[in-house]
Amino acid sequence: VPTSPPEMAKACEQLKAADPSITPLGVRGVRFWSSIHTAAVSIARSYGVHDFVVTDGKLDTGLASPESIAFHKDYVDMIKKCAAPSFANDNWYEFVDGISSGRTAMAIDSNMFGFWNDVAGKPASGKIAFAPPLHAPSATSFDSNIWIWALAMNAASEKKGTAWLFIPWATSKQVALKGALAGQLVHPP
Template sequence: MLTACGGGKAPAEGQAATGDSKKPFAGVTLRIVGANHPWTEGIKTKIPEFEKETGIKVNLEQYFEDQLTQKITVEFTSGSSSIDAFMIRPLQEAKMFVQNGWISELTKTNDTNWDYNDFTKASTSSLIQNNKLYGIPTVTEREILYYRKDILEKNNISVPKTLDELKQAAEKLNNPKNDFYGFVSRGQRSPAVTQFSSFLYGMGGDFMADGKATIDTPEAIKAFKYYGDMLKNYGPQGVLNMSWPQASGIFSQGKVAFYSDADSIYPNLIDPKKSTVADKVGFALFPSGDKGQSPYNVTSWGLAINAKSKQQEAAWEFIKWATNKQNVTALQATGIPGPRQSVWNTEEGKKNFPAELVDVISKSNEIGKGYDRPLLINVGPARDIIGDVIVTAISGGDVDKAAKEANRAFQELINKEKK
């Protein structure tokens, strides 16, 4: 199994020992801090089962995302041990939390019943630093291509498999005079970075390599220009103000042929109460670029253990239970995309997802890259810097100049974190 380093003796300080080998932590009370999220709501309904099975009492607290980050940061900074386990956004917070010593390292051993190897590689990658595991994924998402099945069929256009084909199809279908557009994605400065990442990878680029900023390479500049041109030439008005709610909204109104974004958004697009094209939405693997096909495949939420917790073994029991195959299957059956590939292969795990989408997700799990933004502590400022180049590209500005200026600023940010 995985055991928290620093919590290797059972029971740890502050834990109750009952002498019952089946319930070694009976009498322990865990404080679990989580986000207001469908995953949390789902697991909350099952906690009584865990309490009955283990004798562990669980006090679950829920907060909005930013409130959650602020709360655990304040408590961890003060050295508090009262939080035992918590939900974490790996790509936003893991690097800082690990550097500050706030998370317990988890060491993988052979627990075949729980089966760590069943988690997709991409889902665990953002929770691994310096070859050490610091959390377990719970919720995943990938970038895919949404498209209008009826529009493509009417115009005898095949589903694009490459970015060149996507551009050709978007150009052919773009008809702004009739308020219909070829393509939409996020255009807001910071939110656009995550969706841009798959285009960047497909062109052979990346945000950084070996501690060096790489957003001014020929590959990166080509990706910026492609993404900017697609939204400038074939996108709707006001795209610079669009994050996912606005972009998905205009697609749902039947005004766009292609939409690139996270697969987790799909319920909004196929809900007749929210979408005028609910029965006309298709799902496709993110198209390949010049250098291959690498859509992001990320963990949006995971579970970790407070390094100061006095009940780390019991906290691990909770995490192991919450992420076992049975619970991942049950939550995925409600529409929450999980990190276990075996669950995607079951009828129960598939039943609330369109069949075409399941196929896309399974293939993305095999080829996806485990991050959709720079892996830095100061990820917010980094996204702003990169987002400036995207905005320049969409606005028709000098992308080469903007990329070089942004690369210098990005490198300065990287250097600060090395000190």
């Protein structure tokens, strides 16, 4: 299982050589916030990239840092070698269709793919597996931004007590296990 963008790029080249009809990697490319908050941001953080930095007392982007340049080089190379030709227009729907139909081998995104692992008549049913997100080749740990779904409570809520009772229950191991075993919990919070 590839663990870094360079390893993924190499694996994608091998997949393309073995079967040119398969898209090696589904990943969002459409110009929308959702395209960067899963794969790109998670991987970038493992390279040490920060959205904003303070330089000489002034707020600046962290995009010119050596870490950011290394990340972008590896990420763009991976996209060129792995993603569909339609990458720049692909959103969630396109690569979910690719994964569930068996036309796309792998994807980097949210944890929603388990839902398509038990759909009668779909080529990928029962064949979807999960792995940790990619990270920098030298990273020993990483901060995943693939959180997608979460629970929060508004500070202005008039029912904080009820919310505090609901949140621990909804995020409990018991609810997650029951939902996972019954296929009723696609996105555990």
